[in-house]
Amino acid sequence: MEPSEITEVLNRPLSQELLARDLTRLAYVAKDGTPRTIPIAFTWNGSEIVLCTSKNAPKLPALRANPAVALTIDTEVHPPKILLIRGRAELDTVEGIPDEYLQMNGSYTMTPEQRVEWEAEVRSLYDGMVRIVVTPTWAKLIDFENTLPTAVEELIRQRAERQNA
Numbered sequence: 001m002e003p004s005e006i007t008e009v010l011n012r013p014l015s016q017e018l019l020a021r022d023l024t025r026l027a028y029v030a031k032d033g034t035p036r037t038i039p040i041a042f043t044w045n046g047s048e049i050v051l052c053t054s055k056n057a058p059k060l061p062a063l064r065a066n067p068a069v070a071l072t073i074d075t076e077v078h079p080p081k082i083l084l085i086r087g088r089a090e091l092d093t094v095e096g097i098p099d100e101y102l103q104m105n106g107s108y109t110m111t112p113e114q115r116v117e118w119e120a121e122v123r124s125l126y127d128g129m130v131r132i133v134v135t136p137t138w139a140k141l142i143d144f145e146n147t148l149p150t151a152v153e154e155l156i157r158q159r160a161e162r163q164n165a
Contacts, residue, residue, distance in 0.1 A: 001138045009139040018073045018083040018141075019044040022104055026051065026132075027070040028089070031062045041104040042071075049085065051132040052101035055093060060130060063089045069134055079144035086138040092131040097123055100131065 009015060027037045038059070042051045049071060053059065063069070071085040102119065110118060141147050148156070 006136050006139045009141050010136065012141055014081055014143055015083055015139075015141050018075075018081060019049075021073055023073075024049070024051075025072040025074075026059075027072070028059060028062055029066045029068070030058075031065060036062070037072075041101075042073075043100045043104040045100075047135065049087075049134040049136070050098075050100040050104075051134070052098050052104070052129050053132060054126060055128055055130055057130070060091065063091060063132065071134065080142075081144075082142040084138075084140045084142070085134070085136045087134040087136045090133045090135075092133060093128060094131060095128045097126060098129055098131050101129060 010019070022041055023039055024042045025037050026040050027035065030036045036059070040051050040053070042049050044050075067088045067090070069087060069089045071087075072082065073085075074080050074082040101122075105118075105122075140150070142149055147153075
């Protein structure tokens with residue numbers, strides 16, 4: 001997929017709405033060769049998806065060995081709105097707490113006092129974290145109105161070709 005095509009998909013209003021959510025599902029291949037999908041908080045910075053995790057997270061050795069990942073950001077209503085993204089994970093170990101981690105966890109309902117307590121607890125727990133940065137190499141938006149899963153789009157195309165033959 002060309003970068004301009006990815007940008008076009010990600011700049012659609014529905015994609016932007018989904019990229020403003022706070023939870024994605026990260027799929028990767030574990031060290032034992034089996035697939036994993038985990039829910040994880042994220043933030044979109046306009047060109048990359050940034051996830052943060054502890055320096056001892058089991059996913060890190062797997063991502064170092066095989067950085068290919070897939071992300072799903074979707075809604076919980078029917079029909080779902082789904083943004084599918086593929087890319088490569090780049091790992092960046094940082095001292096302290098990344099600003100993105102504080103940002104991605106900022107949408108939870110907390111009083112100002114609770115927020116101060118939460119942030120102090122986070123800072124006392126982690127001496128550093130790993131930023132998992134995913135630059136999209138492929139993207140597809142499915143809304144079941146204007147866009148459909150690829151297999152369904154193919155069936156519709158084949159049916160139209162038969163009818164026009």
